[in-house]
Amino acid sequence: MLTIVIAGGTDGIGRQLALQLIRNGERVIIIGRSSEKGEDLRREAAQLNGEDRFLFLQADLSLVSENIRIVNEVNRRVHHIDQLILCAQDQKFSKVYRETKEGLEHHFALYYLSRFILSFKFQEQLKRSLAPLIINVCAPGVKEDIEWNDLQLQTQGPFNSIKAIMHGSGLNNLLGVALAQSSADTNIKYLLYNPGAVRTKGATEAFDNILIKLLVKLIYKIIGLPVQKAVEPILHFIKKPPEDSLTAYKQNKKLDIGQIIPNKNQSKRLLQLTLDLIKRKHGEFNIN
Known part of the structure; x- marks a missing residue:
């Protein structure tokens, strides 16, 4: 039985993975913001006779402090983690630059910084597994230049959440390199995974404009995968992790x-900038 942590596991891909893993007999720890959705998922796990293998932990993963708290909470509850799956994302379209109460741009904090903290802070737990794997559900293959002087897109003209998410995918690519380099003497594998267009509620309900929403739903009906189909490759990797x-x-x-990732050396620059940012917001932060 594997112990699998899913960050962002109460909706979309994370939720579907959680239920399928429960069916498969694995132990699943779900991290999400909504206690109500966590309770709904617990009830479904119980219907699958998997309540004893299901744990929901409430946390706002857009906050540095909450990510660190939840790492400590998981560490108190389990001896090791076999796999970490990173799914948390806010797909709601917005032209408003929004900061968390810690003073960080919301998408940057949730889509990149949370993944950074969890990837590095769960390393010790992952090292205790025979075949540890981190799956970062983002968008490798999408070309996006890094704004090195403005990682949070504070001064890049009118704000656009789509731009912020695309930029976050570029950051996540380099995060994969940094984690792989940090884990060079371990057997931890890191997988950057792009699920493509998936018919999740978050994707099809991203826009408030009714005409755009109807158009998006039509497009996703044509090109999008149902969630059950979209998670099949991830389930394959969970069962058989990549060798590299x-x-x-x-x-x-x-x-x-x-x-x-044409310039892997940029990962070192991003690593240092991210560590400096976390230290300014939260204090000392060690990744070893």
């Missing part, structure tokens, strides 16, 4: 790491 320390896939297609 860092891999990237778009659905079932393996991507060339050298093409999607």
Whole structure:
């Protein structure tokens, strides 16, 4: 029985994975913001005779302090983690630059910084597994230049949440490199995974404008995968992790790491900038 942590597991891909893993007999720890959705998921786990293998932990993963708290909470409850799956994302379209109460741009904090903290802080727990794996559900293959002087897109003209998410995917690519380098002497594997267009509620309900919403739903009906189908490749990787320390896939297609991350040395720069940012907001932060 595997112990699998899913960050952002009460909706969409994370939720579907949680239920399927319960069916498969695995132990699942779900981290999410909504206690109500967590309770709904617990009831479904109980219907699958998996309540004893299900744990929901409430946390706002857009906050540095909450990520660190939840790592400590998981560490108190389990001896090791076999796999960490990172799904948390806010797909709601917005032109408003919104900061968390810690003073960080919301999408940057949730889509990149949370993944950074959990990836590094769960390393010790993952090292105790025979075949540890981190799956970062983001968008490898999407080309996006890094705004090195403005990682949170504070001064890049009118704010756009789509731009913020695309930029976050570029940051997550480099996070994969940094984690793989940090784990070079371990057996931790890191997988950057792009599920493509998936018919989740978050994706199809992202826009408030009714006409745009109807158009998006039509497009996703044509090109989007149902969630049950979209998680099949992830379930395959859970069962059979990649052999390389860092891999990237778009659905079932393996991507060339050298093409999607042409300058791996930039990961060191991003690592240092991220550590400096966390220390300014939260105090000392060690990744070893």
